[in-house]
Amino acid sequence: MLETKDLIDFSINNWYEKFKHITLETILIDIPDHFFKKLVCADEDEDETNSDPVEENAEFEDKLKNAINSLDKNVFVKNNWHAPVDARVFSFGNTLKASNIDDIVLYFTTSTIIQEDFTSIKGVPFCLALRKWLSIHxxxxxxxxxxxxxxxxxxxxxxxxxxxxxxxxxxxxxxxxxxxxxxxxxxxxxxxxxxxxxxxxxxxxxxxxxxxxxxxxxxxxxxxxxxxxxxxxxxxxxxxxxxxxxxxxxxxxxxxxxxxxxxxxxxxx
Ligand SMILES: Nc1ncnc2c1ncn2[C@@H]1O[C@H](COP(=O)(O)OP(=O)(O)OP(=O)(O)O)[C@@H](O)[C@H]1O
Ligand SMILES: [Mg+2]
The missing domain is CATH 3.30.470 (D-amino Acid Aminotransferase; Chain A, domain 1)
Structure with a gap:
């Protein structure tokens, strides 16, 4: 695993601002607790007795949808450090293109790389990096x-x-x-x-x-x-x-x- 200093310096939300003129357009979104739970415990039973953060959820989903739309409706998604490259097979044509929230949840929950980060890294706030999707040779x-x-x-x-x-x-x-x-x-x-x-x-x-x-x-x-x-x-x-x-x-x-x-x-x- 990366050292704490590495985690900070190499997290896209720490380098993006400085290099945004020479990298792909990216929208960074902090992952709120309720969405984080969805990304890590896909197969865990939801606790029905918990109050459903409906409003919070709707606000966050809107934010994600708007971000995807403003990046031409197709994004490449990463966490602070990694892309779910091991979940490629679940995407159409192995492209890892995401065009809605379900795609993002699918790639993140089926990627061992992402799950390893989410379960082992403590003390660094996780983010979603939505990057403009581009066909790269x-x-x-x-x-x-x-x-x-x-x-x-x-x-x-x-x-x-x-x-x-x-x-x-x-x-x-x-x-x-x-x-x-x-x-x-x-x-x-x-x-x-x-x-x-x-x-x-x-x-x-x-x-x-x-x-x-x-x-x-x-x-x-x-x-x-x-x-x-x-x-x-x-x-x-x-x-x-x-x-x-x-x-x-x-x-x-x-x-x-x-x-x-x-x-x-x-x-x-
Ligand atoms: N915005 C994008 N649109 C389309 N494909 C992309 C995009 N960004 C990256 N890719 C493709 O996905 C691959 C993996 O992306 P990236 O290098 O960002 O992942 P990573 O998790 O940081 O990899 P590593 O762990 O090797 O550093 C790239 O080699 C590239 O082919
Ligand atoms: Mg990398």
């Missing part, structure tokens, strides 16, 4: 690894999948991500070690999808924690170029372990 998403405020590693989030254009466009991808990071993110995020997920879409400007903690549990896709961790103890020049690591050849279906072993000797500087 899997090859356009990059996890960028920032160490001591320097962008050191770039990995496709769709890994290990072979994309032929990465070889030719690699230098441009590195340039665009480095410039975007240096101009828009560096020193603005309150941590010096973290990951930031960035979408490169042409001809639009790049945008941030999410920030996340950098630790042994972070999914680093093409990189391993073993090679990243030592870099956190070393200072490095500001102008060092990041390593963009991707599959260079199409060698059929590969496991993550197979793919990583290919890079055993391509050390990071």
């Amino acid at each position: 899997p090859a356009a998403e990059f996890r960028c690894i920032v160490i001591n405020n320097v962008l050191r590693g770039i990995t496709p989030r769709d890994w290990p999948t072979f994309y032929a254009h990465f070889k030719e466009e690699g230098p441009e991808i590195i340039d665009r991500l480095t410039n975007f990071y240096n101009e828009k993110i560096k020193s603005k995020f309150p941590r010096k070690n973290y990951v930031v997920d960035i979408v490169l879409s042409y001809p639009d400007e790049p945008f941030v999808l999410d920030f996340g903690a950098l630790n042994g549990k972070t999914n680093l896709y093409a990189f391993t924690w073993k090679e990243i961790q030592p870099l956190m103890r070393k200072e490095c020049p500001e102008d060092v170029a990041p390593v963009f690591r991707y599959l260079e050849t199409d060698i059929g279906i590969m496991t993550r372990a197979d793919a990583l072993s290919k890079f055993a000797r391509s050390q990071m500087v």
Whole structure:
């Protein structure tokens, strides 16, 4: 689980305001107690004797409906930190598109990721982050690894999948991500070690999808924690170029372990 400081710094309601000009439009809504109960104890018997907070409920539901409508009627929903990606199968076309409150309840109650957060995290108020739904090409998403405020590693989030254009466009991808990071993110995020997920879409400007903690549990896709961790103890020049690591050849279906072993000797500087 994340440390309390991580929970706070990486919660979308703490970073959204500062980065809203470079991320997807999002509406943040605090989760009131009565709705929280609906999201965590879906199969628990309702206590009929409890007074039904009808008014409170109706007000909250209105707020949610208005939010969904103002985001073009389709939203991507997250809690402070995570999306219910493990509930994808319950959505039409695996899109995790939500267009009403029932969709949100369904995704959240069937997602182990979300339920784990809701049952284990104490002392941080939970929120719903309704984000404008956008079709994102899997090859356009990059996890960028920032160490001591320097962008050191770039990995496709769709890994290990072979994309032929990465070889030719690699230098441009590195340039665009480095410039975007240096101009828009560096020193603005309150941590010096973290990951930031960035979408490169042409001809639009790049945008941030999410920030996340950098630790042994972070999914680093093409990189391993073993090679990243030592870099956190070393200072490095500001102008060092990041390593963009991707599959260079199409060698059929590969496991993550197979793919990583290919890079055993391509050390990071
Ligand atoms: N607004 C959106 N519209 C459509 N799809 C989205 C949207 N935001 C994210 N996705 C898709 O869902 C995936 C998971 O989203 P996201 O990265 O926000 O989840 P996460 O829980 O923070 O993941 P991780 O735990 O790996 O950091 C993304 O890789 C992207 O493909
Ligand atoms: Mg994330």
